[in-house]
Amino acid sequence: MSHAKLFHPKTPEQLKRAVARCARLHSGTEAGEGIELLQTSYENNAISWFLERAKELPLGDYFLWFRKASGITFEDKNEWVPELPVLAGVNMAVVGQLKEIASLSKGHLAVVSNDGRVAVVMDSYSGFLQAEPSPEEIVYELAFWNSLG
DSSP: OTTOEEEOSSOOHHHHHHHHHHHHHHHTSOOOTTOEEEEESOHHHHHHHHHHHHTTSOSSEEEEEESOEEEEEETTEEEEEESSOEEEEEEGGGGGGHHHHHHHSTTOEEEEETTSSEEEEEEEEEOOOTTSOOTTOEEEEEEEEETTO
C-alpha cells in the first residue's frame, strides 16, 4: 500500500454512496442484478466472505475504508465521517494485505472503485439474527457488486 494516500478530511462521495447502498440492499429498499449479499452473526464468516469477494475485484485504484464512521448533522446538513482517514489510490494488487486490515476493521470495511461501479462492503451493527444466534449480538451486513461485468 505504499502508493496509497490519506484522503482527509473530505470523504469520497463514491465511498459514502457504497456504504449507504449496502444498507439499502439489505433493507430491501434497493435491488439490482449481479449483487451478492450476506448477513451473518459471525465475524470470521463476514471476513472470509469479504476477502473472497475482494479477490474478484478487477485491478485498479480503489478507496479503502476501515473502522467505524459516524453520521453528523450540522445546520441541517448530514455528513458521514469515518473514524480514520480513508485511503485513496489503493491498488488491488495488494489484496493479500486485506486480511490483516479486516481483522482490525471491527466490522466496518469497504473497498470501492473510484467511480463506485465496483465495491465490496462490510458494515455491522448491534443486533440479533434468529437464524444465527451469537452471544456477541453483532450483525454483519455485506454486499458485493461489479457493474463492469
